[in-house]
Amino acid sequence: MSAAPTPPRPAGKGPAKPAGRSRELPEHLKAYKGVWVFIELERGRVHPVSWELLGEGRKLADTLGVELAGVILGPDDGSVGAAGADAAAYGADAVYTMEDPILAAYRTDPFTRGLTVLVEAHKPEILLLGATTLGRDLAGAVATTLATGLTADCTELAIDMETRTLASTRPTFGGSLLCTIQTLHFRPQMATIRPRVMSMPDRRDASLPRVVSEALAMEEEQIVTKVLDFIPDRDQDTAHLAYADIVVGGGLGLGSADNFRLVRELAEVLGGEYGGSRPLVQKGWIPADRQIGQTGRTIRPKLYIAAGISGAIQHRVGTEGADVILAINTDANAPIFDFATHGVIADALEMLPALTSAFRRRLDGAARAA
Amino acid sequence: MHCVVCIKQVPDSAQIRVHPVTNTIMRQGVPTIINPYDLYALEEALRVRDAFGGTVSVITMGPPMAEAALRKALAFGADRAVLMTDRIFAGSDTLATSYVLSHGIMRLAAEAPVDIVFAGKQTIDGDTAQVGPGIARRLNLNQLTYVEKIDRLDPAADEIVVHRRAEGGVHVLKTELPCLITMLEGSNSIRFASMDDMFRAARAEVTVWSAADAGIEDQTRCGLRGSPTVVRKVFAPKPRQEKAKLIDTAGLGAAEAAPKVIDALLAADSKLADHLAAG
Ligand SMILES: Cc1cc2nc3c(=O)[nH]c(=O)nc-3n(C[C@H](O)[C@H](O)[C@H](O)COP(=O)(O)OP(=O)(O)OC[C@H]3O[C@@H](n4cnc5c(N)ncnc54)[C@H](O)[C@@H]3O)c2cc1C
Ligand SMILES: Nc1ncnc2c1ncn2[C@@H]1O[C@H](COP(=O)(O)O)[C@@H](O)[C@H]1O
Numbered sequence: 001m002s003a004a005p006t007p008p009r010p011a012g013k014g015p016a017k018p019a020g021r022s023r024e025l026p027e028h029l030k031a032y033k034g035v036w037v038f039i040e041l042e043r044g045r046v047h048p049v050s051w052e053l054l055g056e057g058r059k060l061a062d063t064l065g066v067e068l069a070g071v072i073l074g075p076d077d078g079s080v081g082a083a084g085a086d087a088a089a090y091g092a093d094a095v096y097t098m099e100d101p102i103l104a105a106y107r108t109d110p111f112t113r114g115l116t117v118l119v120e121a122h123k124p125e126i127l128l129l130g131a132t133t134l135g136r137d138l139a140g141a142v143a144t145t146l147a148t149g150l151t152a153d154c155t156e157l158a159i160d161m162e163t164r165t166l167a168s169t170r171p172t173f174g175g176s177l178l179c180t181i182q183t184l185h186f187r188p189q190m191a192t193i194r195p196r197v198m199s200m201p202d203r204r205d206a207s208l209p210r211v212v213s214e215a216l217a218m219e220e221e222q223i224v225t226k227v228l229d230f231i232p233d234r235d236q237d238t239a240h241l242a243y244a245d246i247v248v249g250g251g252l253g254l255g256s257a258d259n260f261r262l263v264r265e266l267a268e269v270l271g272g273e274y275g276g277s278r279p280l281v282q283k284g285w286i287p288a289d290r291q292i293g294q295t296g297r298t299i300r301p302k303l304y305i306a307a308g309i310s311g312a313i314q315h316r317v318g319t320e321g322a323d324v325i326l327a328i329n330t331d332a333n334a335p336i337f338d339f340a341t342h343g344v345i346a347d348a349l350e351m352l353p354a355l356t357s358a359f360r361r362r363l364d365g366a367a368r369a370a
Numbered sequence: 371m372h373c374v375v376c377i378k379q380v381p382d383s384a385q386i387r388v389h390p391v392t393n394t395i396m397r398q399g400v401p402t403i404i405n406p407y408d409l410y411a412l413e414e415a416l417r418v419r420d421a422f423g424g425t426v427s428v429i430t431m432g433p434p435m436a437e438a439a440l441r442k443a444l445a446f447g448a449d450r451a452v453l454m455t456d457r458i459f460a461g462s463d464t465l466a467t468s469y470v471l472s473h474g475i476m477r478l479a480a481e482a483p484v485d486i487v488f489a490g491k492q493t494i495d496g497d498t499a500q501v502g503p504g505i506a507r508r509l510n511l512n513q514l515t516y517v518e519k520i521d522r523l524d525p526a527a528d529e530i531v532v533h534r535r536a537e538g539g540v541h542v543l544k545t546e547l548p549c550l551i552t553m554l555e556g557s558n559s560i561r562f563a564s565m566d567d568m569f570r571a572a573r574a575e576v577t578v579w580s581a582a583d584a585g586i587e588d589q590t591r592c593g594l595r596g597s598p599t600v601v602r603k604v605f606a607p608k609p610r611q612e613k614a615k616l617i618d619t620a621g622l623g624a625a626e627a628a629p630k631v632i633d634a635l636l637a638a639d640s641k642l643a644d645h646l647a648a649g
Contacts (some may be wrong), residue, residue, distance in 0.1 A: 047537060106536070107543075108503075108513040132537050137515045140503025144468060149598030152498035160602075172604060179604045186598040224512055228531065229542035245645060270646070288556060295497065302642050303635065313607055324639050326631070327614060336614075341638065343614035344631055346624065351631075354624035358632055359646075366647050 025185050032187035035061040036096070036124035038115070039072040039087055040134055042106060043230075044079045048200065048243070049130030051090040053193060055201030056157055057128055058091040060166070063159045069094040069124070070209075073114045075104035088206040095209045096122055100216040105227045106134050112141040114216050119146065121214055124188050126166050128157075131192035139192050149183030150190040153294060155197055155317045165189060171294050171313050178313065196242045196298040196321060239273060239289045241297040246272025246304075247322075249292050250280065251315075253308020253329065253348055257285040262352035263307060269360050272301070277309050293318035305355075307348035311336025328352070371424035371525055372482045373415035374475050375448070376489045376501070377408040379432050379439035404439045407490030409446075409560040410553040414520065415488045416447050416561065422525050424485075425449040427478050431459055431470050437576050444571035445563040451574070452478065456581040461594030464496065468504025469591050473584040475509060485525065487511060487550040499552070506550035514543060515552045 035057045040047040054070060061068035070087035074080040076099040084095040098114045115138065119127065127142075129135040131153050143150035155178075156169040165182050166189040172179040183189040241247060248270065250263035260280070267274035275292040276285065292299055294314040300321035307328040309315060316339050319325060327340035328348045337343045344351060381400045404412075415426045428443040430436050431454040440451035454474045462470060475487060487509070489502035499515075506513035516535040521542065523530050528547040533540045535554055563571075581589060590596060617634045619627035636643040 042537065105541070108506075108515075112507070133516045133535055134537060136499050137503060137513065140464075140498075140500040141507050141513060143500070144465065144504040144507040147465065147598070150464065150498075150500060151599060152500060167602065177604055178607055180602045181599050182602050183598050184600060225514075225543055225545040227541055228544050230536070230539050231533075231542065232539040295492075302639065302645055316607065324635060324642060325614075326635060332616075337616075338613060340614035342617060342631075342634060344617045344619055344627070346619060346627065350624035351628065354628035355631065357625075358628035362629075362632060363646065 025187075029185075029187045032123040032125040034067045034069055034122075034124045035064070035126045036069050036071050036119075036128070036188070037087075037092070038127065038129040038135065038138070039070045039083055039095075040130055040132060041072055041074040041079060041083050042134065044077075046083050046086060047130055047132060047134075047195070049132060049135075049193070049195040051086075052195065052198040052200055053128045053130060054087060054090040054092055056193070056198040057126075058201065060126060060157060060159055061093075063161075064125075064164065066125070067093045069096055071096045071115065071118055071124075071127075073098045073103045073111055075099065075101050077104075084209060084211060085206075088209040089203045090201050091204070092209050095211050097211060097213045098216055099213070100218070102216060102218055102220055102223065105230070106138075107223060107225050107227065108137055108141055109223055109225060110216060110218055111138050112145060113218060114214075115142050116145050117216070118214055119188060122212065127188040127190045129190070129192050131194040135192055139190060143190050146188070148186040148188060148190060149181075150192070151181045151183075152192050154191045154193050155294070157191065157193070166191065171317055194298045196300045197317075199300065199321065239275070239287075239297075241273045241275050241290065241292065241299055244273040244299065245302045246270045247275060247292070247299050247301045248272060248305045248307070249275045249277070249309060249319075250286075250307050250348075251277040251309030252279050253310075255308075255349070257283070259349060260285050262349065262356070266305065266352055266356045266359070269356050269363070270303075272303075275299070277312075277315055306336060306340065307352055309336055310334050311339065371418055371422045371485045372427070372478075373418055373424070373486045373488060374427045374429055374478055374484050375408070375412045375415045375443070376471055376487065376505070377412065377428050377430050377439055377443055378405045378490075378493050378496075379403070379430060379436040380405045380493055380495045402435070402438065404442055405490055405493045405495075407492055407494070407553075407555055409490075410555055410557050411488035411490050411551070412443055412446060412448065413558045413560045414551070414553050415486070417558070418486065418520070418523065419449075422523070425482065427452065429454065429471065429474050429478065431455070431462070431467060431474070434578075437578075440576050441571045441574070442563075444574050444576075445567045446561060447563075447567065451576045453576055453578045454580075454584060455578060456592070458581055458589050458593045458595075461597060462592060463597035463599045464498050464500040464504055465598055466592050466596035468501050468508055469596060470581075470584070470586065471501065472505050472508040473586050474579060475505065477579065477584050483548075485528075485547045486530075487548070489550065489552045491516065491552050491554055502550060502552040509548075509550070512545040512547075512549040514545065514549055516554050517551050518554050518557050520551075 151168040248267040304322040492499040
């Protein structure tokens, strides 16, 4: 390599961890206890996926009879403390924190170093992160540094009591299967989960959590990567699919890019967002941030209307959190009827515009009555 | 500039079938392609070479048949291709894969220093987006994931500025070479490979490295043995307790059926009715 930057810390290529070889859980790994959730703090705000994971982490910790903690890295401007209080309200017993001006904006190196220091000092058995661009960047780097197992984009988490290990389930290649993955002989067991896959826990009144802090012990000069700017997305350009209450989705059954208009019109009347199955993104009918499913957005609306979508497993796992799912499909045997709550066997090209006008009439009527 | 692009050969997902009885993936006869996300990485590397000179090496870890993917990459314009293949690589998870690939890249770097390693955002079969960061850590490369565009590249100063997709916006990051970049989909589109390119690629040499060739001493860190994650079971999802309630619209035209459908939805969930009335 030319001009290799001085590493803040020898990366995984360095001395092999003894854990990397043995299949038995080595004695020193038995000290790993507790469930940690990485609290994603950026520009003073916590990404809601962190609270969703605390809700799920609570269940795992209770099953294991261990503590649930949030781990928070950020600048020393009070935002870490505020996030810690929120973490307690969402179920954390403790928070592990690191505050340093270097941690103001996310950068791979200092965050990897910081999280690794905290993990090595306090040894959690499970570490969950949101599968956001930040979470995935960090999780891959940390898992490699710690030489442990990481399962991406899980859709279900459970404890296998026989081995007391995390059983992470995710869709597997092939379109209709799920697989359960475990990290038996390495700690911590790491997993990433997409926003909205887990439900948002209720906030509760909580006393302040136990706080344990560590220092980053890095100088800004040691960090090669600099953040020059942050360009926020313009609101009108971004899809707010993940957190929308009503979503209308279209699939290949619509037949053409032009027909997709029918999906947009219904979404507009309902004050919701629109999206679609992956093939529509691949065909260029809709932008990538409108894709619904495992490799797109996971949604949890009150109502999801799926028109001309067959219901492949990758689509299913992204929509199962919806309260009500109405499937419109011409094929009574389409797999979408296995997980939709309601179905109508009809041509989407006729049913969508009929629903649009019927809803419009209803809503106008309701507005006049009010 | 020496750019290395990590590409993976994957089954063409559109055509994959699952055996209805055994729940195993039927790979036989399924055509393979270069992982679509890796083509953005390859194109970006080719553009860097076109602008600054140098070479583009492509590398893959896979079975001998993965050579086809490398030849395709050569046809698009890559200069050199390396296939890392060894029985002990079989069953590698992402940790083991990044271990093997980082050794291959080090071996390439011994021939000519590497400035940028490119990877795809994720694979369509593994789908983890972990191999890129894994390689970056192991080789101490500055890690730039989800890159939408290279804003500025200054090989003389070993400096690069990129736009990286973040939650709710784009980070403009400046870092030094060598670095590892994973390219976001849609950031460019792969160039056209002409007939001539394909003939040239068909005759070009593909270097094949075993674990030993790549200087891998610790074989326990490759393949199944080097993989901390284990797949405990593969299964078909259970249908919901009850199937979808079919709204009977037999004999009705869409215009008459739609109000019935709406009634059924609102009856199912009173909160939904409130929400719509409020919205
Ligand atoms: C690794 C991987 C990741 C993936 N990730 C995702 C993902 O995140 N999201 C996703 O959606 N997919 C994803 N897929 C693709 C997924 O497997 C399916 O191929 C895809 O969801 C199918 O899209 P579709 O339902 O629109 O099309 P099809 O499966 O072709 O279904 C079209 C449906 O429309 C119906 N239809 C036809 N005409 C009409 C009509 N006039 N009116 C009403 N209905 C009609 C048909 O009966 C059929 O059920 C992924 C695949 C892989 C391998
Ligand atoms: N076997 C492999 N050989 C070469 N590159 C790979 C391999 N597996 C993964 N990669 C690279 O790593 C990226 C992310 O892969 P993944 O972590 O499997 O989603 C891919 O887009 C490739 O660039």
